[in-house]
Amino acid sequence: MPEAIDTVAVARLYGEPLFQLPLDLYIPPDALEVFLEAFQGPLDLLLYLIRKQNFNILDIPLADVTRQYLSYVEQIRQHNLELASEYLLMAAMLIEIKSRMLLPPKKTEDGKEAEDPRAELVRRLLEYEQIKLAAARLDRLPVLGRDFLRAQVHIEQSLTPRFPDVNTDDLREAWLDILKRAKLNQHHKISREQLSVREHMSLVLRRLQGQRFVEFENLFDVTRGQAVLVVTFIAMLELARERLLEITQAEAFAPIYVRLAYTQV
Template sequence: MASAVRDLELDLDAFEGPFDLLLTLLLKDAISPSEIDIADIVVAFVDRLAQRDELDLDACGEFLVLIAALLELKARQLFPEEDAELAELEPEEAAEELARRLAEYRRMKLAAQWLREQLEDQRERYFRLGPAPLAPEPERRLAAQEPLRLAEALRGLAVEPPHVSLSHMALRFPPVAQFVERFRALLRKRRVFDFDAEVHGLSRVEQAVAFLALLELRKEGEIALSQAAPFAPIRISRGEPAVAAAEDSRPDEGRMPQWNARSA
């Protein structure tokens, strides 16, 4: 290899040193070809040739071979699938495929250049957004309609909806006096009875009204309530109005006030 190529000093982003060392590192996979900028190597070699008085054709040929091999390595790394497809082709077919791809690349490059020129020429132009003022309005066509079906649908909407009864949502409270008379009649027959046994089978609302009747009778002093323990059955017995009346007839002097159902 010519001395001009072997001793070519490179100052790249991923490598700094002679070209010979760079090739060695690439062959040993110490440096990835994708990290090397081929254009910088070419510029460095051209600058090296410009410093000499005569053109070294041998060095140029060696450099072209090496730089082509480097480009092939980089292309195979960047496009592994395409490299596998080309490897299955014959030499003549591979050359034709390469020529086709180069022609396609040239067309894309020319198209990009044309788009860039158009962008530069029309940079000062502004386009109004929205439909064109003379754009034809599309004709709205309705499908064939049946007047009888439309009249039938309107007739169904005109019918008044059925009345919805809300009676099942109303709470009906029986009168308290009904249970008061019922408990008085029980006390005339029996001296003691259980509240739970008497309201068994009634609704929760009727049981609440029956309990209010008990409180009313207790307030009047007609009954006495007893319960052995919390949540135990409530026992109802006859009251002693005579004793209560005697206590009420005593003078208030020297007597401590006591709480009772009536004071509540």
């Protein structure tokens, strides 16, 4: 083996240098083909011929376009008959349209001029061109894997600990537990309040002065605490025992009213 292998080897096969081509190597004639223009179908070829020569798509010179179209179909038919079959269908349509244009136009049943034989072909070409332009705009958008790659960063698990998600029920239980402990640590200051039943009896009588009826619950001042409510109720019962006021009710479960016993109705 010579030392300068890369300078004399004609090829490499599986990493090994080849110094001469195999004698039994067969290369088919169509192994390498160069297409200067690639078309996606008959409409694509037809649109290319029209736009390349700046023809008006609404007034296609059908003879010139058909001649160029058939010339291209003849070339691809010699190499790929299966591919040429769909192009031959469009060629037959072009010839049929051209033959209809050579005939004198016939009016429709309602007396109107007949539609241009090229109208349907023009509609298909315009729709195809719109779809092709939209596809080209979409293809120009950045595509993952073609125009950019997704950044991937590997982070050690030990550097980013995974904390468990907190359930709302667990959070509520924790809050209630804090409230419970706060109540256990509250300081209570107990003071003695001097309350007189006689004094509250006088207050009740003054409250009823000039009133025909007063609803039972309106005689209590709920803002002064539970002790005051109890003393007020005892004062009311004491006044009722001494027949100084009357507690009445129109019917069962009806509101309870209080009035002075000596009030003239």
